[in-house]
Amino acid sequence: MGVMMRENRSGTTRPPDCLGVGGPRSEGTRRTILDAARGLFAARGYEQTTIRAVAAEADIDASLVMRYFGSKADLFAAAATIDLNAPDLASVPPRRRGEALVRHFMASWDRDPSEDMLVFLLRTAVTNDAVAEQMQATFNRMIVGPLTQLGYTDPERRAALIGSQLMGVALCRHILRLEPLAALSNDEVVAGVAPTIQRYLTAPTPALAQPA
Amino acid sequence: MGVMMRENRSGTTRPPDCLGVGGPRSEGTRRTILDAARGLFAARGYEQTTIRAVAAEADIDASLVMRYFGSKADLFAAAATIDLNAPDLASVPPRRRGEALVRHFMASWDRDPSEDMLVFLLRTAVTNDAVAEQMQATFNRMIVGPLTQLGYTDPERRAALIGSQLMGVALCRHILRLEPLAALSNDEVVAGVAPTIQRYLTAPTPALAQPA
Numbered sequence: 001m002g003v004m005m006r007e008n009r010s011g012t013t014r015p016p017d018c019l020g021v022g023g024p025r026s027e028g029t030r031r032t033i034l035d036a037a038r039g040l041f042a043a044r045g046y047e048q049t050t051i052r053a054v055a056a057e058a059d060i061d062a063s064l065v066m067r068y069f070g071s072k073a074d075l076f077a078a079a080a081t082i083d084l085n086a087p088d089l090a091s092v093p094p095r096r097r098g099e100a101l102v103r104h105f106m107a108s109w110d111r112d113p114s115e116d117m118l119v120f121l122l123r124t125a126v127t128n129d130a131v132a133e134q135m136q137a138t139f140n141r142m143i144v145g146p147l148t149q150l151g152y153t154d155p156e157r158r159a160a161l162i163g164s165q166l167m168g169v170a171l172c173r174h175i176l177r178l179e180p181l182a183a184l185s186n187d188e189v190v191a192g193v194a195p196t197i198q199r200y201l202t203a204p205t206p207a208l209a210q211p212a
Numbered sequence: 213m214g215v216m217m218r219e220n221r222s223g224t225t226r227p228p229d230c231l232g233v234g235g236p237r238s239e240g241t242r243r244t245i246l247d248a249a250r251g252l253f254a255a256r257g258y259e260q261t262t263i264r265a266v267a268a269e270a271d272i273d274a275s276l277v278m279r280y281f282g283s284k285a286d287l288f289a290a291a292a293t294i295d296l297n298a299p300d301l302a303s304v305p306p307r308r309r310g311e312a313l314v315r316h317f318m319a320s321w322d323r324d325p326s327e328d329m330l331v332f333l334l335r336t337a338v339t340n341d342a343v344a345e346q347m348q349a350t351f352n353r354m355i356v357g358p359l360t361q362l363g364y365t366d367p368e369r370r371a372a373l374i375g376s377q378l379m380g381v382a383l384c385r386h387i388l389r390l391e392p393l394a395a396l397s398n399d400e401v402v403a404g405v406a407p408t409i410q411r412y413l414t415a416p417t418p419a420l421a422q423p424a
Binding site: 011041043044045047122123125132135136139157161163164165166168171172173175176177178179180181184188191192193195196199200203207208209210 | 218222241256257260272334337346347351368369372373375376377378379380381383384385387388389390391393394400403404405407408411412415419420421
């Protein structure tokens with residue numbers, strides 16, 4: 001989210017270095033620090049990762065990491081901030097929205113940085129409540145929000161079921177790399193999964209809530 | 213799997229201590245070591261976990277850990293061995309098999325040790341190929357095998373889609389604890405998810421493979 005937009009609101013074309021709180025900063029340095037932090041948090045977990053180690057990995061001074069992020073907790077929060085656009089379902093015919101949701105998330109995961117982000121999030125979320133909360137917030141913004149705006153009944157339960165299927169695909173395909181799922185084309189995954197998502201969108205709520 | 217059955221094949225009712233390779237062993241000690249190992253592997257990852265640390269956590273001597281398991285790699289393999297029964301689908305009417313699969317896995321995860329096991333597996337599988345391979349083998353045994361025996365067409369693809377939905381439920385409900393999924397009753401989850409699994413079992417293969 002806001003990460004990319006927090007500097008240079010004047011609209012002028014400044015050089016990448018500009019004044020932030022506490023001294024000059026650059027978006028490039030910020031990203032270098034965040035990349036290093038994600039790698040270390042994912043490999044070692046939150047507790048075992050130090051500002052000093054992140055600075056060494058990013059090849060900069062530890063005081064600079066502090067100037068950019070203030071604390072290890074804030075650095076972690078920034079590293080765990082997910083920069084994905086919510087899907088635009090309003091412009092999609094209702095009967096195609098299941099497919100649109102699957103395609104939106106698969107396209108997001110296909111980009112390399114997002115795959116790293118998925119690994120980072122799942123590695124850390126398992127033991128870190130802050131990351132789990134961050135994922136809940138992202139999930140609410142990406143799925144519950146759009147369904148609520150479009151007037152779906154019981155959007156939380158529909159979104160939870162949709163999220164379980166999409167996260168399962170991400171986990172099995174990109175992280176565990178289970179076959180044959182990892183080898184399928186995106187179109188094949190969409191063909192298999194889109195009707196599931198469509199049903200979670202459209203089935204009457206009682207059918208999603210009561211034992212068969 | 214074999215874990216529980218590797219000793220005392222004579223069928224006699226021996227006391228828990230019995231002779232294995234390299235000296236006396238007990239199932240209780242073995243389990244204590246495995247529990248300690250899962251906790252440490254999950255918290256620190258494979259590389260950062262030592263036999264010495266596992267022994268300290270289990271409150272026994274490191275040489276005893278070596279006598280039971282031989283090496284860190286073998287200890288890890290034993291810790292990652294999943295002790296679940298494959299679902300018995302042959303005795304279930306075909307139209308109820310989706311529901312039976314969901315109930316089988318949900319019941320397995322509900323037991324406390326299995327929840328710890330899930331956390332351990334997902335924490336370590338993300339960075340450890342041996343665990344990912346173990347999960348692939350388990351997945352083949354638990355889902356692909358039964359579908360193949362029952363004569364389903366393209367059992368690998370059906371199983372992959374089924375696995376993605378079931379693993380997604382496990383991840384969101386037991387590990388990330390995303391709401392509202394974590395708060396739903398088992399029956400509510402079954403009501404929502406069983407028709408998905410049923411469709412992955414019964415939809416004609418072209419409908420699972422070709423873009424809509």
